[in-house]
Amino acid sequence: MEPKKSEKANLENKKSMFIQVGLIVALLVCLGAMEWTSGQKKDSAFAGMTEEAIEEEQIPVTEETPPEEMPPPEVTVTDLFEIVEDDVVIDNEVKFEDDETSEDKVVEIYAPVLQAEEEEVEEEIFVIVEDMPKFRGGDINKFREWVQKRVRYPELAAENGIQGRVFITFVVETNGNVSNVTISRSVDQLLDEAAKEAVMASPKWEPGMQRGRPVRVRYSIPIIFQLQ
Secondary structure, eight states: OOOOOOHHHHHHHHHHHHHHHHHHHHHHHHHHHHHHHHHHHHHHHHHHHHHHHHHHHOOOOOOOOOOOOOOOOOOOOOOOSOOOOOOOOOOOOOOOOOOOOOTTOOOOOOOOOOOOOOOOOOOOEESSOSBOOBBTTBOHHHHHHHHHHHOOOOHHHHHTTOOEEEEEEEEEOTTSOEEEEEEEEOSOHHHHHHHHHHHHTOOOOBOEEETTEEEEEEEEEEEEEOOO
16 A cells, blocks of 8 residues: 655645746746837837938928019011902812823924024125126226225325325125225324225225125225325
């Protein structure tokens, strides 16, 4: 028969265990309290820092006032043009004839032919031709005699004793007129003008002929001015 242990003896044996459990619980409570208080402090510290940081970051914004826009200058346009009412109605419709056209139809286009302007070519002047010009039925000597009788001696030249032989060149045209009267050898201006005036007063000649057609012929004759 096993001896029975009393309840007091069992409690004594479990006393140390209860003490250990109590210490553990107390430590856990202390640790929990410490963690909770440190968390409170950290949150309050961070909260303070964020509020200060936010307050420092708040920079006052200054609104810039835009410059006042000056109104554009008034431009006065003068009425330079007069508006004219035009009652003419322009018909913009293009009317086509109802002609039947086909690819085989030939359209004739007439281009205007530009005629070249005939350039005036100066006819050749001859000195000797088949039939020389005739003055009143005679030759150049008869014309020279006519000029000598007709020429007028300038009084001023006569008073100053001016005399000599003036050579005159001229052309008998195809119509018989005398042209291109020039002084080929001069003596004095007074005598030159007198000789030239006498030749230019010549009547018509019979034109010279070359191969059956009239041509221009040049002559040169002397006119003598001699005091008696």
